[in-house]
Each structure stands twice: as C-alpha cells, then as structure tokens.
Amino acid sequence: MSANMDSGKKHIAMYIGSLNKGGAERVMCNLAEYFYNAGYQVTLVTTYLADDEYEVADRKWEPVMEKDKADEPGRLIKVLNMDEHIKTVRMKSSEEPGIDRVFTALMPDEKGKRVANFRNRVKKLRDTWKSLKPDLILSFLGKNNCMAIYSARGLGIPVVVSVRSNPSREYGSKGLNLAMNMLFPKAAGVVVQTTGAAEYFKDCIRKKCWILPNSINPSFMKGNIVPFSERKNTIVSVGRLDDNKNQILLIRAFGKIMDEFPDYRLVIYGDGPSRKKFEKEAAGIEAARSAGTSGSSDDHTDGNRIVFMGNVSGVADKIRDAKIFVLTSKQEGMPNALIEAMSMGLACISTDCPCGGPRDLIRDGENGILIPMGEDSAMEDSLAKALRSLISDAKKCEAMADAALAVRKDYSPEKINSQWKEYFEGLMRDT
Known part of the structure; x- marks a missing residue:
C-alpha cells in the first residue's frame, strides 16, 4: 500500500540537486513547508547533502557531526555531499510526522563507467518514485527536470518541471537543449516565472507552461517599514558575486557619481567567484578618488565608500x-532579491534583463527604474544617471519606494502559494 494511501494525504515529492543556499533551493524549501503545513505529505528528493543548507522546519533528517552521540534515536544513513565526500545523516522513523528526505547520489560502490553511471542514476531515481508512490513530482532546474521526466516515464505519476532562470541559459548546452525539447512535451506541466520565459519554448511546450512567480520570503515581510526620512544614505545590492549578476556595473556607475554625493555608500552583500575581481575594481576607484582629492574631500563617511559584506544571515x-x-544582472528569472527589496520600501533600479522578470515587477518611472540592456559603457552611464536622479530628488525617490510596496500584496506568500496549490490540485485530479 502506498504511503499516501496509508496517511490519507496527497503526497508531493520535490526533486532538486541539494538544498544549498540559492534562490531555487529557497523557493523549494518554502514550498515544502507550505504544502506540509497545508496537510500534504511532502518528501524532498535531493542528489546531495550540501554543507551549508537552508533550514527546513519540521524536517525528519539531521546531519550527524562527530561530536554527536551515536546512541541518539534515529536511523543512520550514508550520503554524499556536493564534493562527493561521504557524510552521515540521522533520519527519524517513518511513523513520525514531518517533511521526509531521500538522497539519490550514487555511492562509491554503485559507480562504474560513464554510461553505466547514467543508467544507475536513472534506476535509482526511478526506484525512488516506485517506493514513494507520490501523487505528483515537482522538479527544479536544468538537468534535474529532464531526469525527473525520464525516470518517471510509465509510472503514471504527473511530473511538473520548473525552469527557474532564463531558459536559454538553463538549457544553453546543445545536449541539454535537445533533451529538454524531447522530454518537456511529456511533462504534466512546465512552471516558469515570467511571460518572457514561456515565449522561449516551442508551441507544444509553451501550451504546458504555467506562470508562477516567486513569492516574497516571509522574513522580508516582518517588521515595520522604515520611514523614508529615517533611512540611511546607502545603496545596497544583494546576490551571488559573479559575472552574470554583474555587480561591477554598479561599482563603476557609483564611481561616476560618488564625488557628487559624498555622504552615500555602496554596500554589497553576497559572495562568489568574481568577488576578488569586483573588490579590485572598487579599490581602484577608491584609490583614484583619494589621489584626486588629496584627502581634502568633504566625505562624511569613515573608511571605504564601497563595502563588501560577504554572505550574512538576516539580510x-x-x-x-x-x-x-540595485540589481545589475545580465539574465534573471524572477529575481528574489528585487522583490524583497521592493517589499521593504527601497527605491529600486534594475537592468531590463531577459527573460523579463524585472520588467514584470517594475513599471519604469513609477515603482522603480529599468536600465536598458546594451554596451557596458552605455549601461554604466544609464545607471549613474538613474542613481543621480534618485539621490538628488528625495521626493521622487520616496514616491518610487512607496509605490514599490504594492508587491507585498501581489507577491505575498499566501497569494503565490495558493496558486501553486490550485495548480497542483488540478493536475492531481486529472490523473
């Protein structure tokens, strides 16, 4: 008898590579908690155990550290982290309530040659679906989506795949794009975050597309909105430091105006492979400015004006x-960081990047400013102009910040999560 029949609850299996701290992983964790609290049985199926994962309320697993007592209750299993090192996880018993988890990485003794490994991965995932017998599978991201559809073929389980960024980027390789075009027509549904993303696909896939944007992280909805008059003269950016997020554009644009507005700072949150490059650029701008002013500027701040904070909790x-x-991405799905900043009443500037997430959020000149995509120098000038216009016109800045707060209603967790629930219920009724 299947687990969902035993419990009398509908069972949703959610499949992703790991619960590492990224935008897609956070959305999946939020959905897992929502559906569990709404009375569903939820199992998270991941390939790996990440070393730094999101906390999931009501989880039924716990990574085991060396200092942990071996005699604590629970079943111990061996799993792999993202570097394919063996780790230990303690699982609660199947009778206990909570969000369950299954790991599907091939362990060292299950590995062989490349072709055999692919077959074994598919078999392990297929055996997982046979064992769980979920009423629906939700998969996130690139190769996972193709694997979910392929491994569940013939089992009668509806598979919903979700593309979390620009499809042309997520399926940029020739092989993965071919697999996507072959397998996505067999999915029960394809969730995208923007209208632009849906338009990427051929007709037989596009007709399966359902637009479900990200909701606002509840932590950003808590607390009072800081009155504009009490806000600090700070420009912030939040995100992974890499060439796609393109924070170097913001650093250079701020460099163009920082002498005009000596009481403003730029504070960048996040870490990533481009951090050293971005810090070097910022240091060069700071050094050139110091040399040009000979230490006699009217700077009202102490220390550097461009500050890198790294990854922090409670952002x-x-x-x-x-x-x-400011969001400076070259490509985005529905940018969490932008929605969250708008929800707290910050005046927001974003590149008008594909596949249209910022454009779905911002009405240019009303609740934010969109920077047209183009050559780097032109974008730097456009961003510097936008920053100058907000800093020099407090009333304009405050009006845009106030207008941005409407996202609290349009993208509230209650509203977006209920759309996911309605969509899933419709698919489960049809099977």
Missing part, C-alpha cells in the same frame, strides 16, 4: 533601512 534586517537597491 532583510541589514538592508531594511537603506534607501536604494
């Missing part, structure tokens, strides 16, 4: 009292 509280938020 909502860190940026809550800033005035301006």
Whole structure:
C-alpha cells in the first residue's frame, strides 16, 4: 500500500540537486513547508547533502557531526555531499510526522563507467518514485527536470518541471537543449516565472507552461517599514558575486557619481567567484578618488565608500533601512532579491534583463527604474544617471519606494502559494 494511501494525504515529492543556499533551493524549501503545513505529505528528493543548507522546519533528517552521540534515536544513513565526500545523516522513523528526505547520489560502490553511471542514476531515481508512490513530482532546474521526466516515464505519476532562470541559459548546452525539447512535451506541466520565459519554448511546450512567480520570503515581510526620512544614505545590492549578476556595473556607475554625493555608500552583500575581481575594481576607484582629492574631500563617511559584506544571515534586517537597491544582472528569472527589496520600501533600479522578470515587477518611472540592456559603457552611464536622479530628488525617490510596496500584496506568500496549490490540485485530479 502506498504511503499516501496509508496517511490519507496527497503526497508531493520535490526533486532538486541539494538544498544549498540559492534562490531555487529557497523557493523549494518554502514550498515544502507550505504544502506540509497545508496537510500534504511532502518528501524532498535531493542528489546531495550540501554543507551549508537552508533550514527546513519540521524536517525528519539531521546531519550527524562527530561530536554527536551515536546512541541518539534515529536511523543512520550514508550520503554524499556536493564534493562527493561521504557524510552521515540521522533520519527519524517513518511513523513520525514531518517533511521526509531521500538522497539519490550514487555511492562509491554503485559507480562504474560513464554510461553505466547514467543508467544507475536513472534506476535509482526511478526506484525512488516506485517506493514513494507520490501523487505528483515537482522538479527544479536544468538537468534535474529532464531526469525527473525520464525516470518517471510509465509510472503514471504527473511530473511538473520548473525552469527557474532564463531558459536559454538553463538549457544553453546543445545536449541539454535537445533533451529538454524531447522530454518537456511529456511533462504534466512546465512552471516558469515570467511571460518572457514561456515565449522561449516551442508551441507544444509553451501550451504546458504555467506562470508562477516567486513569492516574497516571509522574513522580508516582518517588521515595520522604515520611514523614508529615517533611512540611511546607502545603496545596497544583494546576490551571488559573479559575472552574470554583474555587480561591477554598479561599482563603476557609483564611481561616476560618488564625488557628487559624498555622504552615500555602496554596500554589497553576497559572495562568489568574481568577488576578488569586483573588490579590485572598487579599490581602484577608491584609490583614484583619494589621489584626486588629496584627502581634502568633504566625505562624511569613515573608511571605504564601497563595502563588501560577504554572505550574512538576516539580510532583510541589514538592508531594511537603506534607501536604494540595485540589481545589475545580465539574465534573471524572477529575481528574489528585487522583490524583497521592493517589499521593504527601497527605491529600486534594475537592468531590463531577459527573460523579463524585472520588467514584470517594475513599471519604469513609477515603482522603480529599468536600465536598458546594451554596451557596458552605455549601461554604466544609464545607471549613474538613474542613481543621480534618485539621490538628488528625495521626493521622487520616496514616491518610487512607496509605490514599490504594492508587491507585498501581489507577491505575498499566501497569494503565490495558493496558486501553486490550485495548480497542483488540478493536475492531481486529472490523473
């Protein structure tokens, strides 16, 4: 008898590579908690155990550290982390309530040659679906989506795949794009975050597309909105430091105006492979400015004006009292960081990047400013102009910040989560 029949609850299996701290992983964790609290049985199926994962309320697993007592209750299993090192996880008994988890990485003794490994991965995932017998499978991201559809073929389980960024980027390789075009027509549904993302697919896939944007992380909805008059003269950016997020554009644009507005700072939150490059660029701008002013500027701040904070916990509280938020991505799905900044009443500037997430959120000149995509120098000038216009016109800046707060209603967790629930219920009724 299947687990969902035993419990009398509908069972949703959610499949992703790991619960590492990224945007897609956070959305899946939020959905897992929502559906569990709404009375569903939920199992998270991941390939790996990440070393730094999101906390999941009501989880039925716990990584085991060396200092942990071996005699604590629970079943111990061996899993792999993302570097394919063996780790130990303690699982609660199947009778206990909570969000369950299954790991599907091939262990060292299950590995062989490349072709055999692919077959074994598919078999292990297929055996997972046979064992869980979920009423629906939700998969996130690139190769996972193709694997979910392929491994569940013939089992009668509806598979919903979700593309979390620009499809042309997520399925950029020739092989993965071919697999996507072959397998996505067999999915029960394809969730995208923007209208632009849906338009990427051929007709037989596009007709399966359902637009479900990200909701606002509840932590950003807590607390009072800081009055504009009490906000600090700070420009903030939040995100992974890499060439796609393109924070170097913001660093250079701020460099163009920083002498005009000596009481403003740029504070960048996040870490990533481009951090050293971005820090070097910022240091060069600071050094050139110091040399040019010979230490006699009217700078009202202490130390550097461009600050890198790295990864921090509680980022909502860190940026809550800033005035301006900037997103500089080359490509985005529905950018969590932008929605969250708008929800706290920051005046927001974003590149008008594909596949249209910022454009779905921002009405240019009303609740934010969109920077047209183009050559780097032109974008730097456009961003510098936008920053100058908000800093020099407090009334305009405050009006855009106030208008941005409407996202609290349009993208509230209650509203977006209920759309996911309605969509899933419809698919489960049809099978």
